[in-house]
Amino acid sequence: MILANLYNKVLGFFRQTEKEAEESSKDTARNRLRVVLMQDRTNLTPELMERMRKELVELLSKYVEMDKEALELNLEQDGDQVALMLSIPVIRAKDEDEIKAALEEEDKAKEDTEEISEESEDDEEESSENNDENLDDNEISDKTSENDLNSEEKTKKADEEIETAQKEDKDKNKDK
Amino acid sequence: MSGRVIVITSGKGGVGKTTTNANIGTALARAGKKVVMIDTDLGLRNLDLLLGLENRIVYTIVDVVEERCKLKQALVKDKKNPNLCLLAAAQTRDKSAVTEEQLKDICEKLKKDFDFILVDCPAGIEQGFQNAVAGASEAIVVTTPEMSAVRDADRIIGLLEAKEEIKSYKLLINRVRPNLIKSNDMMSVDDVVEILSADLIGIIPEDTGIITSTNKGEPIVNDEKSLAGKAYNNVARRIIGEDVPFLNLEEPQGVMAKIKKFFSGLTGKEK
Numbered sequence: 001m002i003l004a005n006l007y008n009k010v011l012g013f014f015r016q017t018e019k020e021a022e023e024s025s026k027d028t029a030r031n032r033l034r035v036v037l038m039q040d041r042t043n044l045t046p047e048l049m050e051r052m053r054k055e056l057v058e059l060l061s062k063y064v065e066m067d068k069e070a071l072e073l074n075l076e077q078d079g080d081q082v083a084l085m086l087s088i089p090v091i092r093a094k095d096e097d098e099i100k101a102a103l104e105e106e107d108k109a110k111e112d113t114e115e116i117s118e119e120s121e122d123d124e125e126e127s128s129e130n131n132d133e134n135l136d137d138n139e140i141s142d143k144t145s146e147n148d149l150n151s152e153e154k155t156k157k158a159d160e161e162i163e164t165a166q167k168e169d170k171d172k173n174k175d176k
Numbered sequence: 177m178s179g180r181v182i183v184i185t186s187g188k189g190g191v192g193k194t195t196t197n198a199n200i201g202t203a204l205a206r207a208g209k210k211v212v213m214i215d216t217d218l219g220l221r222n223l224d225l226l227l228g229l230e231n232r233i234v235y236t237i238v239d240v241v242e243e244r245c246k247l248k249q250a251l252v253k254d255k256k257n258p259n260l261c262l263l264a265a266a267q268t269r270d271k272s273a274v275t276e277e278q279l280k281d282i283c284e285k286l287k288k289d290f291d292f293i294l295v296d297c298p299a300g301i302e303q304g305f306q307n308a309v310a311g312a313s314e315a316i317v318v319t320t321p322e323m324s325a326v327r328d329a330d331r332i333i334g335l336l337e338a339k340e341e342i343k344s345y346k347l348l349i350n351r352v353r354p355n356l357i358k359s360n361d362m363m364s365v366d367d368v369v370e371i372l373s374a375d376l377i378g379i380i381p382e383d384t385g386i387i388t389s390t391n392k393g394e395p396i397v398n399d400e401k402s403l404a405g406k407a408y409n410n411v412a413r414r415i416i417g418e419d420v421p422f423l424n425l426e427e428p429q430g431v432m433a434k435i436k437k438f439f440s441g442l443t444g445k446e447k
Contacts, residue, residue, distance in 0.1 A: 026362055029323050030371070033323050033371060037330050040330065
């Protein structure tokens with residue numbers, strides 16, 4: 001009987017080490033709590049976050065060609081402050097003419113909103129086709145913060161974001 | 177004399193506000209301080225039970241506010257410690273019977289005669305909370321290492337930060353279970369502190385002695401052997417300004433202890 005228990009104990013020990021790879025219930029609680037507190041603290045619903053994401057894509061695609069699907073927008077805690085983290089895998093920097101064209105379009109849009117919005121949608125489709133072959137590993141990290149963070153923290157955050165963005169990119173390449 | 181007014185609050189119910197109040201109050205009184213506790217949980221009073229004073233209440237805070245008695249007449253003296261008093265809540269009235277202004281006024285008057293005024297806050301963030309906080313300049317936020325309690329504590333901290341009168345607030349983590357933390361089944365004290373980013377004033381282990389001490393109407397700080405009692409005593413000493421290290425709640429880590437535990441595990445399973 002004691003031997004059987006001993007066997008179970010030893011077995012249990014090895015099982016435990018295997019288990020460590022999984023997320024413990026404590027980690028699940030901590031992560032769920034973090035997310036829910038971000039929302040509690042900012043009053044930003046998931047719908048609003050999605051809307052913000054879309055608007056940012058629209059704004060930034062005037063200047064850079066990016067992987068729109070991989071753009072990540074998250075709220076993260078930094079001490080007692082909440083930071084808005086934006087990570088964009090950049091496929092290609094747009095050249096001067098393209099940016100100029102995009103800006104001119106925007107100016108026109110101010111005069112006549114309806115007409116131009118259709119045009120720019122067409123433009124977006126075209127350019128994303130062109131750039132699928134043109135995969136460049138350039139990553140740019142962009143970040144805005146609700147509060148004034150000091151510059152040290154900013155660079156630290158930016159570095160982290162670049163890392164995660166690169167990991168994502170590697171994963172994508174594997175898939176291909 | 178100008179006493180310190182400390183509100184003990186939590187948002188969520190059942191995390192140990194009233195127990196914390198009774199124990200910190202008793203510990204402060206044992207340390208020679210003059211302490212008065214105000215139960216502001218009108219309609220759901222319990223602080224009297226934890227102190228074993230339920231049969232001695234003649235007047236309540238509502239009687240004071242409605243001028244049926246003087247403030248001093250309503251203060252119930254503790255059985256053991258003459259330094260300790262209770263201003264009980266009314267059981268038959270609701271939260272609207274006392275206003276923020278009236279509570280502020282009572283706290284101001286008590287400041288003259290006591291070192292510490294501990295305000296026991298009702299659960300929730302409604303008027304009862306607003307009343308309890310009104311007269312205080314310090315707060316102790318009680319939470320447990322559970323998601324719902326931490327979330328509610330975060331909400332309370334947000335509300336306290338918005339209040340100009342509250343100069344400082346500290347976190348007290350109650351019902352900590354070291355063995356669950358060890359097996360990664362409970363958030364650790366560090367996790368909770370990091371998530372709430374608040375200063376810690378106490379870590380209280382889960383202790384079955386709390387139940388028996390409540391049964392008897394005697395705060396656990398009076399029990400010298402109890403670990404929770406020791407932890408509450410340490411909180412009181414930190415409030416006074418002493419630098420007291422946090423208790424090590426982990427089980428003893430010596431070789432003998434490990435062997436003992438191993439064998440107790442074996443025999444335990446055979447039952």
